[in-house]
Amino acid sequence: MKRNLILIAAVLIFHFPLLAQIALYNDGGYGTWQDGLIALEQFLNWKGVAYQEVNADTLNNTDWGSHYQAICFPGGYAYYYKLAIDSNGIRKIKQFVQQGGGYLGICAGAYFASDSVVWEEDGLLDYPLDLFDGVATGAIDSIKPWDGYTMTRVDLNLKHPINQFEPGSEMILYYGGPYFRKHNGAQMDTVGTWQGYYDLPGIITCNYGQGRVLLMGPHPEIEEDSDRDSTTFADELDDDGSDWPFLWSAIDWLLGDSITYPGPSAVKKVERSVPLLPLKAVCVYPNPFNGQFKVTFKMDYPLRSLTVLLFNVRGQIVNQKRLHPQAGNNAINFDLPDLASGIYFLHFRAAGRSFTRKLVLQR
Secondary structure (H helix, E strand, O other): OHHHHHHHHHHHHHHOOOOOOEEEEOOOOOOEOHHHHHHHHHHHHHHOOOEEEEOHHHHHHOOOHHHOOEEEEOOEOHHHHHHHOOHHHHHHHHHHHHOOOEEEEEOHHHHHHEEEEEEHHHOEEEOOOOOEEEEEEEOOOOOOOOOOOEEEEEEEOOOOHHHOOOOOEEEEEEOOOOEEEEOOOOOOEEEEEEOOOOOEEEEEEEEEOOEEEEEEOOEOOOOOOOOOOOOOOOOOOOOOOOOHHHHHHHHHHHOOOOOOOOOHHHOOOOOOOOOOOOEEEEEEEOOOEOOEEEEEEEEOOOOOOEEEEEEEOOOOEEEEEEEOOOOEEEEEEEEOOOOOOEEEEEEEEEOOEEEEEEEEEOO
């Protein structure tokens, strides 16, 4: 009997390997905000949490649920999530969480998980996932009208286990996120409230079956005071500290682990090891692209030389340009008819300073 049980366990492990702790949704830029995705991946690497990117085809058409502990939909555009995830995908996500999986929704991912959404002038919109039995409403113009962004103060509920190591409030990036209202009789626990909007809930948790749901209106994954998130988004803003320790404890809660906290060096304001490139408002369009794309950016002052390298996933340079950008608006056009479909990385480099953007080529 004991031998049979061992064989059964071995078969189950063989057929249902854990590929990663978190399945991280990425549609290549249609709906997923790539800066937020990159920053979140850098955070997970820093915390030592294994993740794997998944797309709509995986969620809709494969039996993925046994391979992960949690799924995350990052910031972006919830409407495109709704279009991409069909009824099969919705059913599988709900079943995954109901049976004990975790769901993390940041901004767009939080809208997507709600029963209903009120977005700007569009009125009340029905969303099918319904992990949170309530309404997500945004953007919050009194904090920052869409599509602007700013730092805002979030007051933390110190009775929630996620916040057991936290101060009473945090300055976190706001970029169009919602406040939450639960339906009558629904279950919801408040993690944090918008100080700038009537102290309404901006970060919440709830249960769905046996699973845990964590929805965040703000963007704690973005590091305004450090380059360790590998993005330059909102680097002109001052965070007065890092939000990653808060996110660290939140991920512990999501995965059902004991709540921990990183060392003191992660709590204080993190100084950049080198100054960032003076590029602002960097936009790559379209992304995904089909052979051609355009990069636009602004410069506070001219540079004598800026090198732009395009790498494939093997780290090979497939294209490069050397520029002399001027103060103000700049643009670069790429025409790459012979490149194969896949993921590429656009790397900007000047005087020992650099940053990288992720691109997807779809033919």
